[in-house]
Amino acid sequence: METQSSYRRFLPVVLWAAALFGSYFVLQALIAPFVEGITLSLKIVLDRLREIGTFLLFILGGLALIEIYFYQIFFRQPRNAIAAIVTRLLQSIIALVVLMSFGYFFELTDLVRYGEGAVGKFFRAPIAWLSALQSFLVNAKIATKDHAAVLGLSIVVLLILVTFGIIQWFSTKKNSRLGLAYLLILPAFIGILFLIIYPFLFEIRLAFSNASLGTQATKNASYGLIYGWENIKTLFTSTVAKDAKFFDVFWRTILWTVINVTFHVSGGMGLALLLHRPMKLQGFYRTLLVFPWAIPTTIAAMALRNEFDNRYGLFNILLGDLQNWLATVSQHTASVVAVGNTFAFLAQHIGPVSWKQDPFWAFISILISNIWLGIPFMSVIILGGLQSISQEYYEAAEIDGASKIQQFRFITIPLIRPVLTPAIVLGVVWTFNKFDVIYLITQGGPQEKTDILVSSMYKAAFQFYRYGFTAMFALVIFIFLLGFTLVFLRMTGGLKSSTD
Amino acid sequence: MTTLTKNAKAPSANPVSRAIRWFFYRGHGDSPFKTILVHAMLIVACIIAVYPVLRVITISLRPNDTLLTTSLRIIPENATLNNYKEVLFGDATKHRKSDFFLWLWNSISVVTITSVVSVILAAVSAYAFSRFKFPGRATGLVFLLTTQMIPAGMLLLPLFIMLARLKMINTSLGLIIAYAVTSVPLTIWTLKGYYDTIPVDLEEAALIDGASRARVFTAIILPLSTPALAIAFLFSFMGGWSEYLVARVVLQKNEIFTWPLGIFTYAQQFTVSWGQFSAASVLIAIPVMILFLYSSKWLISGLTLGSVKG
Numbered sequence: 001m002e003t004q005s006s007y008r009r010f011l012p013v014v015l016w017a018a019a020l021f022g023s024y025f026v027l028q029a030l031i032a033p034f035v036e037g038i039t040l041s042l043k044i045v046l047d048r049l050r051e052i053g054t055f056l057l058f059i060l061g062g063l064a065l066i067e068i069y070f071y072q073i074f075f076r077q078p079r080n081a082i083a084a085i086v087t088r089l090l091q092s093i094i095a096l097v098v099l100m101s102f103g104y105f106f107e108l109t110d111l112v113r114y115g116e117g118a119v120g121k122f123f124r125a126p127i128a129w130l131s132a133l134q135s136f137l138v139n140a141k142i143a144t145k146d147h148a149a150v151l152g153l154s155i156v157v158l159l160i161l162v163t164f165g166i167i168q169w170f171s172t173k174k175n176s177r178l179g180l181a182y183l184l185i186l187p188a189f190i191g192i193l194f195l196i197i198y199p200f201l202f203e204i205r206l207a208f209s210n211a212s213l214g215t216q217a218t219k220n221a222s223y224g225l226i227y228g229w230e231n232i233k234t235l236f237t238s239t240v241a242k243d244a245k246f247f248d249v250f251w252r253t254i255l256w257t258v259i260n261v262t263f264h265v266s267g268g269m270g271l272a273l274l275l276h277r278p279m280k281l282q283g284f285y286r287t288l289l290v291f292p293w294a295i296p297t298t299i300a301a302m303a304l305r306n307e308f309d310n311r312y313g314l315f316n317i318l319l320g321d322l323q324n325w326l327a328t329v330s331q332h333t334a335s336v337v338a339v340g341n342t343f344a345f346l347a348q349h350i351g352p353v354s355w356k357q358d359p360f361w362a363f364i365s366i367l368i369s370n371i372w373l374g375i376p377f378m379s380v381i382i383l384g385g386l387q388s389i390s391q392e393y394y395e396a397a398e399i400d401g402a403s404k405i406q407q408f409r410f411i412t413i414p415l416i417r418p419v420l421t422p423a424i425v426l427g428v429v430w431t432f433n434k435f436d437v438i439y440l441i442t443q444g445g446p447q448e449k450t451d452i453l454v455s456s457m458y459k460a461a462f463q464f465y466r467y468g469f470t471a472m473f474a475l476v477i478f479i480f481l482l483g484f485t486l487v488f489l490r491m492t493g494g495l496k497s498s499t500d
Numbered sequence: 501m502t503t504l505t506k507n508a509k510a511p512s513a514n515p516v517s518r519a520i521r522w523f524f525y526r527g528h529g530d531s532p533f534k535t536i537l538v539h540a541m542l543i544v545a546c547i548i549a550v551y552p553v554l555r556v557i558t559i560s561l562r563p564n565d566t567l568l569t570t571s572l573r574i575i576p577e578n579a580t581l582n583n584y585k586e587v588l589f590g591d592a593t594k595h596r597k598s599d600f601f602l603w604l605w606n607s608i609s610v611v612t613i614t615s616v617v618s619v620i621l622a623a624v625s626a627y628a629f630s631r632f633k634f635p636g637r638a639t640g641l642v643f644l645l646t647t648q649m650i651p652a653g654m655l656l657l658p659l660f661i662m663l664a665r666l667k668m669i670n671t672s673l674g675l676i677i678a679y680a681v682t683s684v685p686l687t688i689w690t691l692k693g694y695y696d697t698i699p700v701d702l703e704e705a706a707l708i709d710g711a712s713r714a715r716v717f718t719a720i721i722l723p724l725s726t727p728a729l730a731i732a733f734l735f736s737f738m739g740g741w742s743e744y745l746v747a748r749v750v751l752q753k754n755e756i757f758t759w760p761l762g763i764f765t766y767a768q769q770f771t772v773s774w775g776q777f778s779a780a781s782v783l784i785a786i787p788v789m790i791l792f793l794y795s796s797k798w799l800i801s802g803l804t805l806g807s808v809k810g
Contacts, residue, residue: 022599038589040601044755048609048672056613058755109615180713181632185640188625188684194682195659196647202658271545274538281539287793288546294792296742298760299781301765302555306774317572430647436745437515458653458801461705467657474654476767481649 011408052282061157063187068164068185069094074179077170083170090163100126110219111202130156164348202397206233213465221468231472240473244448253432253452256367260431263371265424268378275379276386286383293376301440305368308355308441316352322350359449362442366450370437378423385419386412425488429481453477535588556785560778583779590619599754600780603762609741610672610758612680619733620764621682623725626691627717631700641692644685653745660749675750675758679743683736691737694728734795739789 025042073091103123106112114120133155134148143151208228211221218263240246271289275282292300298446330343355365392412402410435455438444443458444451451459452476461470522733524533527725554574561579562569571577589600628634659678668674702724703716711719722729744760751757754765763784766777 019700024767025775038530038598038601040599040605044602045605046722048605050607052670054612055676056617059617109665178632178634179646181628181637184632185625185629188621188688189683190648191621191680192644193676196650196685197660199655199658200650202662206661271542274542274545277538279535279538283545285542289542289549291549291789294568295553295785296738296781296788296800298742298762298763299556299785300552302763302777303552303781306559307552307555311769312569314552315573335511372548372552378552426648435653436743440605454653458656458745460524460658461653461660467661470657471652474657478650478654485649 049151054492063178063190066190070183072164072167072171072185074176075174075273077174078171086154087167087170090167094160094163097126103158108273110203111198112206155440180245203471203474206468207475209468209471211467211471212469213467227468228295228302228472231469232476235473235476241444241451241456241464244451244456249448249451249453249456252363252450253454256363256370256452257428257431260370260374261424261427262372264378264427264431265382265420267371267375268380268382271375271379272382272386275383281329290376290380293380294372297373298440300373301369301437304365305441310352310354310356313355315355319350319352323347323453326350356442357446359446362446362450366438366441369441370431373437374431375429376386378427381419381423382416385416389415389421390393428488429485432481507758519627529673553785556778557782559774560782562775564775575749583773585776587776587780587783588666599757599762599765600759600783603754603757603759604784606756606762607741607758610675610679611737614676614683614740615733615736616679618683618687618736619729622687622691622732623729624717626688628693629688629692630695631703641689643686646683656746656749663750668748669750670753670756671759672751672756676693676748678746678750679740690732691728693727703780712802731794734792738788738792 023268026286028038028041051409069091077086100123103114104127107114107123114123122374130152134152137143137148137151138145152341184248205223205397208225208231209221209223210227213464222365236246238245240249249350274287306312308316310316326343326347330347333343334340353361355361389412393415397407397411432452433454435452435458438455439458442450448456448459453473457473457477460466460473514716522532540626558574558576560583561581563578563580564577569576574636585596586596588598590596629637633718656678663669663674663677668677698721702720706716706720707713741779743758744764747761751761754762757765759780763777763780766773766780
C-alpha cells in the first residue's frame with residue numbers, strides 16, 4: 001500500500017517530464033523544415049541517458065556488493081568451526097582483492113607511485129587478472145573486443161556473488177544492534193571517502209610537490225618536504241596570483257567576510273522582524289523578498305555586473321540623477337547662502353563613480369552584490385526561528401512590564417540562538433569561500449585589488465597552473481577556517497545540542 | 501490614585517485628538533501608524549529585491565540598436581521579442597545555431613542525477629545518525645561539518661587532476677562526480693535534524709507490531725519528512741543548477757556545456773550580445789524561480805525545524 005502511494009506521488013512528476021520532452025520533440029519535428037539551428041535532438045538525449053544509466057548501474061552495483069559483504073559480516077555467523085575458517089578465508093580474500101584494487105586506483109590517479117618492483121606488481125595484480133580474462137575471452141572467440149570488458153566484469157561480479165552465496169549457505173543468522181546503523185551510513189561514507197577524503201589527501205601530497213603546467217600536472221612532478229617549504233615561502237613572500245600579496249588578500253578576505261555577514265544577519269533580522277507580525281500581504285512580501293535568493297547566482301551576478309557599468313549601469317544613472325538634482329537645488333537655494341553652498345558641495349562630491357577602475361569602488365560593488373544576494377537566506381532562516389518561539393513568552397513579559405527592546409534582548413535572541421549560531425557559522429564559512437560573485441563581476445580586478453583568498457587560489461590553479469603552490473595555499477586557508485570554526489563553536493557552545 | 505489614572509486613560513472628548521491618539525497608539529496590536537511604516541519599509545525592501553531582476557527582463561526586450569541606454573523604464577520603447585527568437589531558434593543571418601535546449605538538457609541531466617543520488621544517500625545515512633547510538637556517531641557528525649570548511653576551490657584542484665587521470669574531463673560524468681562532493685554532508689545534517697523532530701514513539705509502536713526497520717523507514721519516516729527531503733533536493737538542485745566555476749574547469753566542449761557556461765558564450769563573442777544573454781537568462785530563471793517560490797512555504801519548515809529542538 002505504502003509503496004504504491006509513493007509511486008503515485010512521483011507519477012505526476014514523471015508524467016510532466018515526459019510530456020514536456022515529448023512536446024519538445026514533436027514541436028521540433030514540426031518546425032524543423034522551417035528553422036535550422038536547434039541542436040538538441042533525440043539522439044543526444046538518448047546517448048546521455050545511456051551514459052548516465054551505465055554510470056548509475058556501476059555505482060549502485062558496486063554499492064550493493066559492498067553492502068552485502070558487510071551485511072554478512074554483521075548479521076551472519078558461521079555454523080561451525082570449518083565453516084568459520086572457510087567463511088573468514090573467503091571474506092579476507094575479497095577484502096584483499098578490493099584493497100589491491102584501491103592500491104591500483106591510487107596509482108592510476110597518481111597519489112602514489114609503486115614503481116616497477118614487487119609492490120607495484122602486487123597492486124596491479126587484480127587489474128592484470130581482469131585484462132588477462134578479457135584477452136582470454138577475445139582469443140577464445142567468446143566475445144568481441146567491444147564486449148570483452150562488459151563480459152569480463154560480469155564474470156567477476158558473478159564470482160563475487162557465488163562467494164557470497166557460499167558464505168550465506170555456511171552461516172546462520174545473528175543479531176546485531178549496531179550493524180544496521182553502519183550499513184545505513186556506509187554508502188554515504190564511501191561516497192565521502194572517495195570524493196572528499198581522497199582528494200583531500202591528494203591535496204596534501206600535492207602541497208609538497210612542484211607540480212605545475214611545466215611538469216604536466218602530476219606526471220613529472222617531484223615530491224618532498226623541500227617543495228612544501230618552497231611553496232610556503234612563495235605563498236607568504238611572493239605574489240599569490242599575479243600582483244597581489246598574501247596578507248593584503250588575507251585582510252581583504254576578513255573585511256569581505258565581516259561586512260557581508262554583518263549585513264546579512266542584521267538585514268535578515270530586520271526583514272524577519274518586520275514580517276513577523278499578524279499583517280496583510282505577508283506572503284506577498286515574503287515571495288518578493290526571496291527573489292535575490294531564487295534567481296540563479298550566475299544570472300544575478302552578470303545582471304549586477306551590467307548595472308555597475310560606468311555609463312549605462314543603474315547605479316551610475318541614479319547617482320548622476322542625484323547629482324543633477326542636487327545641483328538644481330543648489331541653484332534654487334543660492335539666495336540662502338549656507339543651504340545653497342551645502343547642496344553645491346554635495347553635488348560636487350556625490351556623483352557617478354568608476355566602479356570598474358577604482359579598486360575601492362570595485363570592492364564596494366561586489367559587497368553590494370553579495371549583500372543583496374545573501375540577505376533573503378538569512379531572513380528566511382531567522383523568520384523560521386522567530387515563528388517557532390511561543391507567543392506566551394512575550395505575553396508574560398508584557399505583563400511583567402518588559403519593554404520591546406528588553407523582550408528582543410532577553411527572549412528573542414536567546415530563543416533563536418539555536419537557529420542563528422549554525423547559520424552564522426555556515427554564513428561565515430560560505431562567504432569566506434564564496435567567490436563566484438567576485439569572479440563574475442570584477443574578475444578580482446583592477447590589478448587583483450578585489451580578489452579574496454579563494455578567488456586568488458582559483459586563479460593560481462586554473463589561470464597560472466601553479467598546482468603545487470595552489471594546494472599549499474588551499475591547505476593554509478583550510479587550517480585557518482577550521483581554527484576559526486572550532487574557536488567560535490567553543491565560545492558559543494553551538495553544536496552541543498545537535499550532536500548528542 | 502485610581503481616579504487619577506482613570507482620568508488619564510479616559511477617552512479624550514475631542515475626536516481629532518482621539519483619532520491621532522488611536523493612530524499612534526492602539527491598546528493591542530500594531531497602531532495604524534506603525535502598520536503604515538512597516539508596509540512602507542517592506543515595499544522599499546521589495547523594490548530593492550525585485551528591481552534588478554526586472555532590469556534583466558528590460559534588457560532582454562530592448563531592440564538591438566538601443567541596447568545601451570540610460571533609460572530606467574521597465575518596458576523599453578519599441579520592445580521586441582527578437583532576442584528570445586534568436587536564443588530559441590538560432591540566427592540564420594549570423595550563422596549561429598541555437599544551443600539553448602542543449603545546454604538546458606545538459607544541466608537538467610547532470611543536476612537531477614546529482615541531487616537524486618545525494619538525497620538518497622543522505623536520507624539513509626541521516627536516519628542512522630538520528631536513530632542509532634553507535635560508536636563514532638558524534639565524530640562522524642562533526643566531521644561532516646568540517647568538510648564544509650574546505651574551500652570550494654580546494655577539492656576542485658585534486659578532483660580536476662584525478663578526473664584528468666581517469667580521462668573524465670570533458671564528460672558530464674566528471675561534472676556529476678564533482679558536484680556530488682559538495683552537497684552530501686550538509687544534506688545529511690539537514691535531514692538528521694529533521695528526523696530528530698519526528699517522535700520515536702511512532703517507530704517503536706510499529707516495531708513492536710512487527711514491522712521491520714526498512715518498513716518503518718519507508719512507511720513512517722520518509723512520508724513524514726517529505727518537506728525536508730524536498731528542501732534537501734531543492735538545495736542540492738539549486739546549488740548545481742547555477743554553478744559556473746566548477747563547470748568551467750571540467751567542461752570545455754560546447755556540446756556538453758551546462759547553461760551557465762552556455763549563456764557566457766553570448767558574453768564572450770566580439771560584440772557582447774547582452775540582449776540575447778538577458779533573454780536566455782530570463783528563459784532559464786523563470787521556471788526555476790517559480791519552482792523556488794512555490795516551494796518556499798516548505799523552505800521555512802525544512803530549514804529551521806531541524807535546528808530547533810524541544
